[in-house]
Amino acid sequence: MVQGLPDTVTFADVAPIIRKHCTGCHRPGQVGPFPLISYQDVRRKAKTVRKMVVGRWMPPWPADTAYSRFLGERTLTARQIAIIAKWVDQGAPAGDTSGLARLDPSAWTQGGMPPGMGPPDAVVWLPEPFFLPGDNRDHFIITKAPFELARDTFLRAVEYVPGNRRYAHHMNAAMISYAAGAKKDPGKGFAYIDADSTKSLDAYAELGLQNDDGSWPLLTPNMVNYLPGLSPPVYPPGIGGYRIARQGAFLLNTLHFGPSMRDTVDRSRFNLWFGRVPPERPMKELFLGTLGSSPVVPALVVPPDTVMTFRTSMRVPSDISVLSINPHLHLLGRSFLAYAVASSGDTIPLIRIPDWDFRWQFAYTFPRMLHIPGNSVIQVEVVMDNTAANPNNPFSPPRTALAPAGRHMRTTDEMLQFFVNYVDYRPGDEAIELGQ
Numbered sequence: 001m002v003q004g005l006p007d008t009v010t011f012a013d014v015a016p017i018i019r020k021h022c023t024g025c026h027r028p029g030q031v032g033p034f035p036l037i038s039y040q041d042v043r044r045k046a047k048t049v050r051k052m053v054v055g056r057w058m059p060p061w062p063a064d065t066a067y068s069r070f071l072g073e074r075t076l077t078a079r080q081i082a083i084i085a086k087w088v089d090q091g092a093p094a095g096d097t098s099g100l101a102r103l104d105p106s107a108w109t110q111g112g113m114p115p116g117m118g119p120p121d122a123v124v125w126l127p128e129p130f131f132l133p134g135d136n137r138d139h140f141i142i143t144k145a146p147f148e149l150a151r152d153t154f155l156r157a158v159e160y161v162p163g164n165r166r167y168a169h170h171m172n173a174a175m176i177s178y179a180a181g182a183k184k185d186p187g188k189g190f191a192y193i194d195a196d197s198t199k200s201l202d203a204y205a206e207l208g209l210q211n212d213d214g215s216w217p218l219l220t221p222n223m224v225n226y227l228p229g230l231s232p233p234v235y236p237p238g239i240g241g242y243r244i245a246r247q248g249a250f251l252l253n254t255l256h257f258g259p260s261m262r263d264t265v266d267r268s269r270f271n272l273w274f275g276r277v278p279p280e281r282p283m284k285e286l287f288l289g290t291l292g293s294s295p296v297v298p299a300l301v302v303p304p305d306t307v308m309t310f311r312t313s314m315r316v317p318s319d320i321s322v323l324s325i326n327p328h329l330h331l332l333g334r335s336f337l338a339y340a341v342a343s344s345g346d347t348i349p350l351i352r353i354p355d356w357d358f359r360w361q362f363a364y365t366f367p368r369m370l371h372i373p374g375n376s377v378i379q380v381e382v383v384m385d386n387t388a389a390n391p392n393n394p395f396s397p398p399r400t401a402l403a404p405a406g407r408h409m410r411t412t413d414e415m416l417q418f419f420v421n422y423v424d425y426r427p428g429d430e431a432i433e434l435g436q
């Protein structure tokens with residue numbers, strides 16, 4: 001029980017919470033399915049609003065903040081939840097709203113780069129618009145955004161800007177780098193491939209990502225992420241950052257559009273900010289699990305009507321400073337836990353997601369660099385639920401779910417991946433803040 005709530009809770013108490021934590025997504029042109037701006041808006045949805053906040057489904061933030069903390073956390077306090085619940089229970093009265101400040105858009109939790117960044121140095125457009133059919137279904141698309149720059153250079157920050165914020169739900173992209181002379185035309189093979197279509201047996205080959213001689217170019221996984229309202233990380237100068245080849249492509253591994261009732265289009269782009277000097281401490285990555293460098297145990301096969309636990313682990317060879325992490329599962333995921341165990345026996349919590357929701361896949365950035373001593377072992381534990389009780393089970397009755405073989409990827413396949421973005425450790429890193 002939360003103590004000390006007003007006897008009568010009115011919209012004047014509720015509005016500041018809604019504006020700060022909900023309106024950023026719940027307004028016209030944004031991803032929320034209806035606006036939560038005015039008293040009427042919120043009143044009309046009062047019962048579901050109560051249910052969503054009490055159940056901690058909204059605002060979406062899957063990670064357990066009692067386990068580990070991240071930048072840009074979107075959670076309500078117990079008191080804020082109690083205020084909303086009491087307001088709804090009392091019939092959602094307007095009360096005196098004259099004291100409510102006019103709606104100030106800057107108060108909303110918003111995406112976007114910090115103003116100090118200035119305009120981007122280059123913009124990479126998706127070559128053609130995407131046609132989103134009005135079939136009221138989720139769409140998971142695989143595509144690429146090819147680029148040719150003036151020269152090889154250094155990337156300080158990159159931002160994905162969806163053309164259609166109403167339906168763009170989330171996006172994860174890797175970067176492909178072509179060595180000089182390896183690829184005549186990085187744009188060849190461009191397509192929007194529906195990840196659920198049975199036709200796309202090998203989406204990467206279909207997109208023509210290979211070098212001209214058929215070999216595979218360098219791929220930097222998990223480089224850019226988009227989620228409504230989250231800003232891409234801008235690390236302190238010299239930390240993180242990438243080399244970017246003159247010729248390459250962003251590989252959009254998952255471009256998720258929410259259901260639309262009518263036909264519409266999206267044309268999105270990447271904004272790039274270059275660094276003048278090579279990143280002093282370039283970004284490195286550990287990639288655990290499916291298609292990565294540590295096996296999933298047991299092998300990822302989930303028979304129908306079973307709930308199973310899968311693990312993957314990796315020894316960290318030398319001291320590292322972690323900047324961000326990215327857990328990735330598909331529809332059958334139930335929970336996700338990752339931590340490191342140091343050789344001293346100490347446990348370093350990384351992330352706990354008690355109720356996995358494939359709709360909200362975040363890249364999580366730590367507030368300060370997180371030191372993991374060399375020889376620690378990173379452990380990942382995932383529960384997958386292939387029973388009919390899992391509301392996200394794509395098949396009814398359930399069918400055997402497998403990890404994809406090769407590069408063929410459909411959302412109805414299962415995956416267990418965990419990415420750790422880091423730089424080599426230096427004493428004092430623990431104090432370096434990563435916020436903008």
Ligand code: HEC
Pocket residue numbers: 018021022023024025026031032033036045048049052053058059060074076228229258359
């Ligand atoms: C990051 C964007 C975002 C934020 C922030 C957000 N929502 Fe949502 N909300 C969505 C989306 C998208 C949906 C549609 C369901 C889905 O895709 O999971 C949704 C659905 C809902 C629903 C309908 C659920 C249903 O099943 O009918 C309610 C109610 C809701 N949100 C309330 C809130 C409230 C209250 C807040 C703030 C405390 C909030 N939302 C914050 C994006 C957001």
